[in-house]
Amino acid sequence: MKELTKSGLKKHTAAIHCSGELSLVERKLSNILLLNAYNDLLTKDIHVIQSKHLFSMLGWEDSNNVEGLKNTLKGLMSTIVEFNLMGDGGEVWQAMTLLSSAVLSDGECRYSYAKDLAVKFYKPEIFAVINIAIQKQFKSNYALTLYENCVRFINVGSTGWWDLATFRKIMGAKSNTYDEFKRLSSFVIKIAMKEINEVSDIRIEIEYKKEKRKVIALRFLISPNSQHKLIEPKAGNIQSNDIYAELKEMDLFKRLRAHGIGERLALSWMIEEPDLAVKAVNYTENMDEKGLIKGNTAGYIRRLIETRAELGQSEYKTVKDEKKAEYMQQLEKQKNNEDMNKLMAKYEKAVYLRELKNISNEKINQLKDDFLLSNEGKDISQTVFDFDKGKFVNKLTQLTFLPWLKKMITPKFNKDDFEIWLKEKV
Numbered sequence: 001m002k003e004l005t006k007s008g009l010k011k012h013t014a015a016i017h018c019s020g021e022l023s024l025v026e027r028k029l030s031n032i033l034l035l036n037a038y039n040d041l042l043t044k045d046i047h048v049i050q051s052k053h054l055f056s057m058l059g060w061e062d063s064n065n066v067e068g069l070k071n072t073l074k075g076l077m078s079t080i081v082e083f084n085l086m087g088d089g090g091e092v093w094q095a096m097t098l099l100s101s102a103v104l105s106d107g108e109c110r111y112s113y114a115k116d117l118a119v120k121f122y123k124p125e126i127f128a129v130i131n132i133a134i135q136k137q138f139k140s141n142y143a144l145t146l147y148e149n150c151v152r153f154i155n156v157g158s159t160g161w162w163d164l165a166t167f168r169k170i171m172g173a174k175s176n177t178y179d180e181f182k183r184l185s186s187f188v189i190k191i192a193m194k195e196i197n198e199v200s201d202i203r204i205e206i207e208y209k210k211e212k213r214k215v216i217a218l219r220f221l222i223s224p225n226s227q228h229k230l231i232e233p234k235a236g237n238i239q240s241n242d243i244y245a246e247l248k249e250m251d252l253f254k255r256l257r258a259h260g261i262g263e264r265l266a267l268s269w270m271i272e273e274p275d276l277a278v279k280a281v282n283y284t285e286n287m288d289e290k291g292l293i294k295g296n297t298a299g300y301i302r303r304l305i306e307t308r309a310e311l312g313q314s315e316y317k318t319v320k321d322e323k324k325a326e327y328m329q330q331l332e333k334q335k336n337n338e339d340m341n342k343l344m345a346k347y348e349k350a351v352y353l354r355e356l357k358n359i360s361n362e363k364i365n366q367l368k369d370d371f372l373l374s375n376e377g378k379d380i381s382q383t384v385f386d387f388d389k390g391k392f393v394n395k396l397t398q399l400t401f402l403p404w405l406k407k408m409i410t411p412k413f414n415k416d417d418f419e420i421w422l423k424e425k426v
Helices: 024-040 051-057 066-077 115-121 141-151 164-171 181-199 242-248 251-258 263-272 274-289 297-306 315-334 338-358 361-373 395-409 415-425
Strands: 002-005 008-011 047-050 080-087 090-097 101-105 108-112 202-211 214-224
Touching: 024 047, 024 051, 024 066, 024 141, 024 263, 047 051, 051 066, 051 108, 051 297, 066 101, 066 108, 090 115, 141 164, 141 181, 141 202, 141 214, 164 181, 164 214, 181 202, 181 214, 181 361, 242 263, 251 263, 251 274, 263 274, 274 297, 338 395, 338 415, 361 395
Parallel strands: none
Antiparallel strands: 002 008, 047 108, 080 090, 101 108, 202 214
């Protein structure tokens, strides 16, 4: 954002997240919490969201991974955000933790930001609020990191030049492996760009600055992706456009809010998926009246919209779905039985082995770097990696790596897939 002063134009330069310190899950959680709090950032000190909603939006809807949520929140609370702002008196540096506090109690997550950070979060010229539906498509931490640092420059068209040291800090590509630009390009830049251009609402291209044939800096050119619609074309305050005032008077908005859907999220659905939003609310209320929804209706509506469920189907399909919902409720109860727990463990192992068999060498190398930056791998000293075999040379390191790898590549629980597997095994 540019401001006219007596001395000319004043620019707010990019905020440097020490974002490479964040895991993919931490990064996604950070964006979810910001989206939930956005409208109240300047008026409230404490923000609240149901823990079940967090599980759902993180892709954990079939678990109650409270310990995982605690660890992820602690990761955000230990992450430092740096800002370099160009003021009239020269550069001003600021630093603060990404999250000031967090409390998990009675099925709720209560959290807060430092006041200075809340103000900056509210300004789209410094931070863009990420579309959660798009965020869920990202599988690579590098891709989501680069997306976050590009999307807020959509109106400018370019990130501006980053020297390689700054770029690696932003991306978290700290491994010595990336001292060689060829590897940085192959395993970080190209993979991240490919995923952004495939799944997000922007397209990016790269330009290099060279000195004696050596790359010393880079920048990304940004344009809208014609395959996606931007939730907010001007990335401005959601309350600043008359269209939002009109939307807030609509019955659909009031119904979504009555179910506990946040204002910003409700408006984004009404803009991007109006027909699906109506069907999702109608379907949810119909199912709830019949006592077929276990838990919060807001989470149910979210799942329907974010998974783009087929709604408004024939009566036969509706009855079939209701019977399936009843069956799945019974199945949920059976999970507490020892036999069902054993079956679940076998199923998870089968899914993990299937994913491990199909994973590419390129992906396993990327995961290796993510592991070494994670809590589990940050203190490991034996880090020699066999790129041909896709594993660490040291056996103890490999034994530590495997459980972490299992968590990263095993997809979220899929009820339909589990039912098919169960019929084959039982």
